[in-house]
Amino acid sequence: MLAEYELLLTGIGGQGVQLGAQVLARAATREGREVMFFGIYGGMMRGGNTDSTVVVADAPITAPPVVARAWSAIAMHDEFWVPLEPKLRPGGIVLLNDSTFTTTVTAPVTVVRLPATELAAEAGNPMGGTMVMIGAYSALTGLVTLDALVEGMREAIPSYRRQHIEANERALHAGFAAAPTDIGAPRAWEGALT
Amino acid sequence: MLAEYELLLTGIGGQGVQLGAQVLARAATREGREVMFFGIYGGMMRGGNTDSTVVVADAPITAPPVVARAWSAIAMHDEFWVPLEPKLRPGGIVLLNDSTFTTTVTAPVTVVRLPATELAAEAGNPMGGTMVMIGAYSALTGLVTLDALVEGMREAIPSYRRQHIEANERALHAGFAAAPTDIGAPRAWEGALT
Amino acid sequence: MTTTTTPTRALMEGSEALVRAAILADCRFFAGYPMTPFTEVLEHFAALLPDAGGVCINAESEIEAVGMAWGAVATGARAATGSTGQGLALMQESFSEATLAELPLVIFNMSRSQGDYFQATRGGGHGDYRHIVLAPQDVREGVALVQLAFHLADKWRNPVMIYGDYLLAHTQEAVSVERVEFPPLPEKEWAVDGSRSGTGRSRSVTPLGVTKVGQRHFGQEGKAQYIATKMAYVEREARAESGFCDDAETVVVAFGSPAKFVKYAVAQLRDEGLRVGWVRPITLWPFPVDAVRAATRTARIVGSFEISSGQLVDDVRIAVAGAAPVEFIGGVSSDHSGFGLGRLLDVDEVRERIRALHEGRPQPPVPGYEEFTYEPAPHQLAPTPEVTP
């Protein structure tokens, strides 16, 4: 009956976290959902903290843009993970990029580890780890469809980066395909008033 | 028993009203009185309103700088007189420059008319009408002494006008001499805690 | 209920949505100078106004920006400027005089915190001027309030400010920027265009209370009195909303983005069975005195939650007028850059502050606060001698 789904994305500068959140938010927007998205990132420098919050709902969102509790998370790196873990709602889900997230998660949530960097590289898109993860997230949670993600990604890529569209599409598909959909991950919209 | 004596001076620009008030205020200051003096005048132009208030007391002054009631007045011209007349306290005193003040005063105060402009001219100081009046005011009320007025005038004249000092001194004396001191004018400081 | 996708519905950051709303409200001139978190408002105006037949100038400074907007508004065009704290401080002279000149200027204040509440509601301009100040809680409301801002500015010939913040500027939402309809307004007879020069009926847009020889003359005093009495009518534009106040023992007042946190936290506390409620001023000036008074009718205690050292709390105290004690439950808080709203703006933090207020406990410390608490020196603790009798 939960009508608002929160997703936290975290990583370090250069991993494409903000773009990933953007793609997901646009995908949900295309599907007529209410969407709110807020990103925090350091300056121009590489290697800094980068976080983002996406809330998707089927009625006007009541949550403020900085959420205290999240239904789900995608963590591309563990460097800035510590303060985020306590925010996860019990019964939620977290996707970890196994390639760069080495610590353990003890929160009472479904934990899914994926070798996103490798999968991205296999898909011919070495920088596409986050795309892989949101593809998998779509498969696991059903919050947005894969088609919407692809469309959202096309929209989000700036005109001078058009050449990356195909590689990103491959990464989204790869992630979607690699997700273990049989683990009983919590699904969005089930029982919601859609 | 009145401890604060208010004097209103009024005239039109060019008659030396501000200087006259200044001289009187300085004289009282020299005699160790508490003194407050506030002048209002239009811009650079001739013929405008010029008013000033002097309060002299023998203890810290409680009156604000714009007084609603005055014990005494000196009017060099009647052009801006109307709003001032109701401010006179019954039993007070008003000195009028007969040369340029032609209307009648009906307030219940001692009214003294002096041909100040003529007296000044006779004293060899055609612009000294106001000096004549404050000289007379000193004789009539005893608020300040003639000596203090002379000293106050010397102090008030700016260095580049030094040449006018003697003429002004003559005007002060002329006014002092011309005042009808036998008319029972109200005197300052009598009964006050000096 | 799923909202249907309309062609104009899109994910966009708050700044862009506000700018699109302004253009929809016929804003045709903007001038500004970059300053975080206002910069994006300027950028979107620069990107979008020319295609709408308008002009956006990247002014060389804030003072020049407000001057340019002053000129544009004087021609009858809908025009705006904006900045954040420091930049708006520089515009204060223009803001107060714009009120006297009756210029319907719209101001985008993307503030760095809520510590500019006084600046917005009382200003550092001189004299008795007031601006209507609209404080949207989120992007969706911002789209409506920006359009209202232009309407009210023209309705009252008075400056109107949008008080946003870092979150409003940067949060992206799926929004559809749609036109809000308002009642018609009279022609701007007072605006200049040169066409009446030489006719004996030329116009004056001026804060000085002067008019042309032969026209009704105000003078500075008359104009100030005229404006002061106008403000009494403008006070009718006060707006607020409230929730859970029918039986609330504890009522929290908050505005802007932080109000969303308060509303969310209050809903959680209600779920726990606590009789708490909230009231949110939408207009910071005119302050919704009646609404706040009504919302706090049953309150034992009232809290003012704000990201500042306590400014809104003054207006709450004036409104509540002793009917219940009013406590300040906010605090100074920002991110390390000084631009964002900091660690205090967190639903858990906010909820615990409201709970403490409700239960009569002292407020928990602001996260990180202890470290920078002021320690007075001995000479500062000694009383200063009296200097006057």
Added chain:
Amino acid sequence: MTTTTTPTRALMEGSEALVRAAILADCRFFAGYPMTPFTEVLEHFAALLPDAGGVCINAESEIEAVGMAWGAVATGARAATGSTGQGLALMQESFSEATLAELPLVIFNMSRSQGDYFQATRGGGHGDYRHIVLAPQDVREGVALVQLAFHLADKWRNPVMIYGDYLLAHTQEAVSVERVEFPPLPEKEWAVDGSRSGTGRSRSVTPLGVTKVGQRHFGQEGKAQYIATKMAYVEREARAESGFCDDAETVVVAFGSPAKFVKYAVAQLRDEGLRVGWVRPITLWPFPVDAVRAATRTARIVGSFEISSGQLVDDVRIAVAGAAPVEFIGGVSSDHSGFGLGRLLDVDEVRERIRALHEGRPQPPVPGYEEFTYEPAPHQLAPTPEVTP
């Protein structure tokens, strides 16, 4: 009792007395830009500072003036600037940041009316800054308060403003400008002079909360919190005086020159047997909440007399906190030039307003007011539609 003439006792206008007091308090730098009625303060500083070994710069604008004073204060010198309404509006950015930089800057505000109360006490700068604001009622008190201003500025490393007005600036009084003694203050270790450059212990005078690498680092947030907690101590500097309040049914609050009119009028009304009293804030910030509360203890009704459209009244309401109704009994008033305080500032007018308050009658109109009362147009009387759900 006749005061004995001392060599320093002389008739001088308020501006000169204030300037002489400043120099006696070791003020050695001044920068300002002419503006009525502040101009004479600048002129006297220009005339008197050089002989005292100081510097007065006729700055090219107000913003430059406050910048120069900022630099002078940073060297540890006692320094000041000033202006009136508009000019101070232009300095607002510097004023608020000077607070964060902990600069003991003194500001001479020779205001055109009391409509700059908000500007002085809440400012149009940004953020949570506050200045100590001292409002002398006359020249004599001004001489003492100017010296207190420099002392308090250094004591708290915080800007202090003298709030004067047209009457204070221009009234001449027989005054003896004598030194007021204050407890000693510590050395200004923080001030710059270049001598510690290159030693690893160089200094930073800055509003940004940064220090040199290796020194205690505040950051913007830490500095803001530090200042906010400092202010709680500064609040102890509140000052006020009151009269006839022991049994007063009606108490009037007023400050500055207008307070002299109120005091005089109240004395007259007491002579008539009316139980009225007055309380005068000497510090406008920190507002003397306790003193006002104590003075209004027996009051049935409280009046705020001020030459504005109602600003002080906010602080009175907060202080009285509903214990008695607080009514605004002042008004907008100025002379035709806009500089002076106008027809409302007259003992008879003031007395009649207090009497009306006491007797529960409506306030008499401000003289000349009727003529310029705002007449709303029909479209302004119609309510504005709701724009948000």
Added chain:
Amino acid sequence: MTTVVKSRGTVTIDVESCKGCELCIPACPPAVLTMSAPVNKRGYHYPELHPGCTGCAACLMVCPDYCFEVFRFQTPVEHEVPS
């Protein structure tokens, strides 16, 4: 003895608006303007015109109070003037 002085032009002077600045006096090329002995209502002396005006409008151009209007005669007017 008299000379005949020809006025090719003349002026009107709004003496009540004059503030006695005397700028018109040296401005007049034929020097036919002089300041009055009497004063106007505000106490200022004002210019007076003597025969010989050329209608050059120099006075008009330098008068800060817009006191002058200048005219040129179709036929010059002649005055007998003691010389």
Added chain:
Amino acid sequence: MTTVVKSRGTVTIDVESCKGCELCIPACPPAVLTMSAPVNKRGYHYPELHPGCTGCAACLMVCPDYCFEVFRFQTPVEHEVPS
């Protein structure tokens, strides 16, 4: 085949402070600086020195991150370099 390359000077490079801007590369007159293949902790490539440094300090003067200190040998050092 090898050549003998004389180094009249040498440098130290604080590679962890380097931000990989490459300004030092073209600045070096004898062109004995090249960018590294590996990256430092923050992910930046950094310069590496090859024989032939003259100790001219051009690199130091153009490095925005003050990564260089430059030294001159009393006696030049010689390196055999494949050419």
Added chain:
Amino acid sequence: MSTIPLGPVLDTAHAPGDGARVVEPKTPALLLTNHHHLCPGCGEPLAIRAIAEAIEDLGLVDTAVCALGIGCYTSFGSTVDIDLVQCLHGRAPSVATGVKRMLPDATVFTLQGDGDMVNEGLQEVLHTAARGESLTAVLVNNGVFGETGGHMTATSVLGQRTKNTIEGRDAEYHGYPILIGDLIAQLEGAAYVARGSVHNAGAVARTTKMVRRAFETQRRREGFSFVEILTMCPTGWFIPTGEGPDYLASTLGEVHIMGELKADGQIRTTEELHAENVRKAAELEAQLARGGLED
């Protein structure tokens, strides 16, 4: 000086009859009254007249909008029949920019004093000129803040008397004057820059032409146009009114050199301007002596 013997005082209260016609320049119709409150001998009303005359001459009356600064000249806001936007002290160039951008066909001009333009708002005029805004800025430069009592400004020349430099401005104490026209001429966005004066009739006539050229520059949309007009302020200079013109010529006029500093893409040097001035002065005097200024 002529040697005409002084005849009787003639009637100047009434216009002459039919045998006479009014001479141009008349007092422009845009001036609603001659009752203004400026001091005796002030030069600013003459600058105002020059502007009004230029606007009327060029037929631009019903396009004219003035952005007015704060100084003594502010009082003309109510006596000149031109659409007015009153600006705060120093801000007129930015305000005029906003006006012009919204009304590209209007003839937009600023009127500011030296205190307003070169002190309080120096950067406004420079930025506006650099942007090449198609508007006209007029400066009335008397080297003092007249309105507040005659203090020194950033244009007061060395040796000039002002309220706070009663013995003359001294470089050591007060720094050097800014030659604003010269600075503006350096800016690429400025298309026309000239400096005139009103200290005598010839100067007034020449200045009126400069104002006219400035407006023409604006109408042709060639960029920013600027006319600086030196004006007398006997009150602020603490001298008798009659000495104003000579004092202007010998102080301000010797430093702020009059002439067209930039026109037709050419910047003129101080030496060139000097030479031009001598020639023009001679010409005008001759013309006046011949009995008129009409061309």
Added chain:
Amino acid sequence: MSTIPLGPVLDTAHAPGDGARVVEPKTPALLLTNHHHLCPGCGEPLAIRAIAEAIEDLGLVDTAVCALGIGCYTSFGSTVDIDLVQCLHGRAPSVATGVKRMLPDATVFTLQGDGDMVNEGLQEVLHTAARGESLTAVLVNNGVFGETGGHMTATSVLGQRTKNTIEGRDAEYHGYPILIGDLIAQLEGAAYVARGSVHNAGAVARTTKMVRRAFETQRRREGFSFVEILTMCPTGWFIPTGEGPDYLASTLGEVHIMGELKADGQIRTTEELHAENVRKAAELEAQLARGGLED
């Protein structure tokens, strides 16, 4: 370019042993750390180094006070060991004036960017120069607001890429750049005015000398001294870091001509400066090729 064959990578982690001595210029001791947060390829740290070096060379360390503007360079406030007065955006020249008047024996300098000095605070620097204040102003001019994301400033040259002129600044839309050094050189109160750059080692060396001459001017109390330093901002120009120097030379450097604009009472024309530049560049290259810059 030399043709030395590339040998092995040498050890650069450790200082060489006894057989070597450190070469001047070293990194000045006034720089407390090289960990600053400016972007890769930024030219501002090089300007900072030039200032620190000049102060150390002249033995003025314990008299130095800096009045710092607001821009990227502000971060040096905490990493340079000089008494600091942080100023608000644009206000440094006035603040420095207050400092200098109270500390006449201190070596007072401002450090501002083009946004700070030529946009927000243009009139501050001009007034301060006109007053002839005995202090040194240093401008780091990258033609953009670096700190806020690379927008055009009043010094951006035509054709320059910035965030809001990504296709290059266009005169029609954005107006013309202000050549601030040229304007200041016109002011009588300015005693020394120079424009340098940091786009290569020779330019850095030359700029350091300019800063030294400026401080000498101040010490001799000759009046206002000013050094403008063109700096790279690859982030704000949206170009790769390695292209910064060439982009600087071909855009800003072609319009803001480098050299001493005013020295020893002489103002130099653009042509003279050009010629001087060509000669000096050749000389320096020769000197570098000879193996060092020490004189």
